[in-house]
Amino acid sequence: MTRARLSPARLSAVDVLRVGAAGLRTRPTRVILSALGIAIGIATMIAVIGISSSSREQLLRQLDRLGTNLLTVAPGRTLFGDKAKLPTFALSVVKRIGPVNTASATGTVDATVRRTDHIPEAVTGGISVQAASTELLTTLEGSVSKGIWLNASTEHAPAVVLGSEAAKRLGLGRTGVRVWMGNQWFTVIGILGPMPLAPEIERSVLLGFPAAATYLAFDGHPTTIYERSGEEAVEAVRAALPRTVNPETPEQVEVSRPSDALAARAAAADAFTNLLLGLGAVALLVGGVGVANTMVISVLERRKEIGLRRSLGATRGQVRIQFLSESLLLSALGGVAGSVLGALATAGYALTRDWPPVVPPWAIGGAIGATLVIGTVAGLYPAMRAARLSPTIALATT
Amino acid sequence: MSIVELQGVTKVYGGRVEALRGLDLTVEYGELLAIVGPSGSGKSTMLQLIGTLDRPTSGTVRIAGYDVAELSDRELSALRARHLGFVFQQFHLATGVSALDNVADGLLYTGTALRERRERAEAALQRVGLGHRLGHKPNQMSGGEQQRVAVARAVVGDPPLLLADEPTGNLDSHSGAEVLRVLNDLHAAGTTVAVITHDTEIAEWCPRQVRVRDGQIIAGDGRRPPAEIAKGARP
Ligand SMILES: Nc1ncnc2c1ncn2[C@@H]1O[C@H](COP(=O)(O)OP(=O)(O)O)[C@@H](O)[C@H]1O
Numbered sequence: 001m002t003r004a005r006l007s008p009a010r011l012s013a014v015d016v017l018r019v020g021a022a023g024l025r026t027r028p029t030r031v032i033l034s035a036l037g038i039a040i041g042i043a044t045m046i047a048v049i050g051i052s053s054s055s056r057e058q059l060l061r062q063l064d065r066l067g068t069n070l071l072t073v074a075p076g077r078t079l080f081g082d083k084a085k086l087p088t089f090a091l092s093v094v095k096r097i098g099p100v101n102t103a104s105a106t107g108t109v110d111a112t113v114r115r116t117d118h119i120p121e122a123v124t125g126g127i128s129v130q131a132a133s134t135e136l137l138t139t140l141e142g143s144v145s146k147g148i149w150l151n152a153s154t155e156h157a158p159a160v161v162l163g164s165e166a167a168k169r170l171g172l173g174r175t176g177v178r179v180w181m182g183n184q185w186f187t188v189i190g191i192l193g194p195m196p197l198a199p200e201i202e203r204s205v206l207l208g209f210p211a212a213a214t215y216l217a218f219d220g221h222p223t224t225i226y227e228r229s230g231e232e233a234v235e236a237v238r239a240a241l242p243r244t245v246n247p248e249t250p251e252q253v254e255v256s257r258p259s260d261a262l263a264a265r266a267a268a269a270d271a272f273t274n275l276l277l278g279l280g281a282v283a284l285l286v287g288g289v290g291v292a293n294t295m296v297i298s299v300l301e302r303r304k305e306i307g308l309r310r311s312l313g314a315t316r317g318q319v320r321i322q323f324l325s326e327s328l329l330l331s332a333l334g335g336v337a338g339s340v341l342g343a344l345a346t347a348g349y350a351l352t353r354d355w356p357p358v359v360p361p362w363a364i365g366g367a368i369g370a371t372l373v374i375g376t377v378a379g380l381y382p383a384m385r386a387a388r389l390s391p392t393i394a395l396a397t398t
Numbered sequence: 399m400s401i402v403e404l405q406g407v408t409k410v411y412g413g414r415v416e417a418l419r420g421l422d423l424t425v426e427y428g429e430l431l432a433i434v435g436p437s438g439s440g441k442s443t444m445l446q447l448i449g450t451l452d453r454p455t456s457g458t459v460r461i462a463g464y465d466v467a468e469l470s471d472r473e474l475s476a477l478r479a480r481h482l483g484f485v486f487q488q489f490h491l492a493t494g495v496s497a498l499d500n501v502a503d504g505l506l507y508t509g510t511a512l513r514e515r516r517e518r519a520e521a522a523l524q525r526v527g528l529g530h531r532l533g534h535k536p537n538q539m540s541g542g543e544q545q546r547v548a549v550a551r552a553v554v555g556d557p558p559l560l561l562a563d564e565p566t567g568n569l570d571s572h573s574g575a576e577v578l579r580v581l582n583d584l585h586a587a588g589t590t591v592a593v594i595t596h597d598t599e600i601a602e603w604c605p606r607q608v609r610v611r612d613g614q615i616i617a618g619d620g621r622r623p624p625a626e627i628a629k630g631a632r633p
């Protein structure tokens with residue numbers, strides 16, 4: 001006589017989760033502690049990625065605001081290694097390049113600045129004195145925070161405008177005061193706001209080209225030319241600049257793009273980020289070992305429960321999936337908590353720095369993926385052990 | 399067809415301990431029997447083999463017509479889920495889980511939906527006289543009540559065969575009597591019930607007693623007379 005074939009019923013996904021969660025509910029302390037390990041790892045990684053993304057976003061927005069179409073031209077070195085000079089006509093020829101919208105120049109003046117004539121010359125506080133053309137503020141898209149900028153009449157006068165950093169170092173917070181340069185007093189008529197693309201201007205005391213020549217024996221050679229063109233023409237202008245500025249020895253001209261320095265800063269931060277990410281990964285690994293440990297103990301403690309389930313008709317596979325789902329839930333719990341913590345840390349840090357908080361979706365996706373992998377790997381061995389237990393274990397009276 | 403047929407069953411542990419030495423036993427559908435014998439005589443081993451929790455070293459175990467030797471581990475699991483219910487000396491209830499859900503878990507591996515599992519669990523608890531204790535946790539119940547919850551869990555799927563290993567071993571005599579009364583009710587409703595015990599008083603309470611000693615049945619193996627076997631109960 002033939003009997004109906006026996007085949008075990010499938011557990012629904014909901015039942016698998018219920019059974020897995022039931023195992024966790026009865027041991028809350030242990031669950032929290034081992035999920036904490038995963039949470040710390042995930043939180044570290046999310047925070048590291050989030051903070052560096054926020055910082056990059058901040059730099060990108062800054063670049064966006066400042067523009068990437070500013071180029072600077074500076075003298076390089078001669079064949080003999082001496083500092084070369086830009087010709088005096090350099091600014092006027094740069095202005096004549098088609099796509100150039102605005103150009104201006106500064107020239108380093110061999111002079112020092114002091115608040116009074118009593119302070120010895122050596123104490124100059126790293127402030128340089130520069131002649132500046134009146135268009136400089138326009139080219140750099142800068143602004144004055146106090147007073148006025150140089151104009152057609154003040155560029156001839158013994159008047160100076162201080163870069164923001166120079167004003168700070170000199171301890172000057174207002175206009176109308178005087179500073180001592182060369183052998184003469186100059187009146188401060190303005191103080192500039194921040195110049196993120198030209199930090200050297202922030203550290204300078206600026207006066208007109210004519211005034212520099214008149215009062216400080218300036219030779220009229222510019223040392224930096226700033227120019228802006230249409231964004232699309234930047235590369236072409238960059239290629240044309242050396243020959244335009246110095247047709248005879250174009251190799252003695254250096255052209256650079258200040259926005260590149262900001263972009264490089266973003267890239268440099270990445271190296272550090274990778275180091276911290278490595279630390280996060282180690283924390284995560286330790287967390288995974290914690291979960292595996294918890295699961296192994298759990299299997300040992302619950303041999304009777306496993307035997308009972310086998311007697312109720314659970315297959316080996318169903319026992320295995322029960323412990324796997326428990327392990328997955330455990331690490332998912334840590335993953336979710338860690339993601340939330342990491343995102344909060346990112347938001348908190350970014351807000352104190354006035355950055356836009358950014359947690360990239362791929363980081364969250366990666367965190368979920370990592371916890372799933374960890375949960376599976378950590379649960380695999382304990383689950384196999386549980387599945388291999390003999391069903392008779394439930395009957396053992398000890 | 400009988401629900402349990404053991405033929406020449408032996409069980410040797412670790413190559414040395416002969417727990418069962420050639421058993422023949424037949425149990426018909428609807429019986430209530432006691433397997434009785436002193437401690438260490440092999441009763442629990444017998445129950446493990448009848449309950450398909452373990453396989454014999456030699457001999458044939460046939461449960462509800464299935465030859466256990468021919469079934470895979472998965473098929474044995476399905477057999478236990480549909481045809482067998484177990485009650486152990488220890489109750490093995492999940493702590494912190496209501497009586498209702500403990501009993502409902504008895505249907506977890508039968509492919510029954512959660513709602514129906516709970517409905518049938520409620521009915522099973524009513525059958526064992528615990529209809530008023532559905533939401534109670536194990537630690538809020540007496541030992542006798544807990545064992546009745548375990549009985550409800552064993553029979554919630556209406557298995558034709560209920561195996562109980564020392565079901566009153568951890569209970570006082572009053573609670574033990576309650577549990578036995580429930581087993582008797584189940585038997586009256588048609589379930590085959592096998593109670594394992596070392597207590598002769600409990601054994602005498604059953605219509606049939608199978609006496610076991612040193613791994614052998616010394617009385618009540620239920621072998622049918624030779625004439626009946628000759629007629630050929632199976633093909
Ligand atoms: N898993 C096992 N491994 C080794 N010996 C066992 C095992 N289970 C039972 N035995 C031995 O088999 C014999 C019968 O045990 P058991 O079936 O538990 O008897 P009972 O339930 O009648 O007390 C005993 O001698 C016991 O020590």
Ligand SMILES: [Mg+2]
Nearest residue numbers: 441442443563
């Ligand atoms: Mg026993």
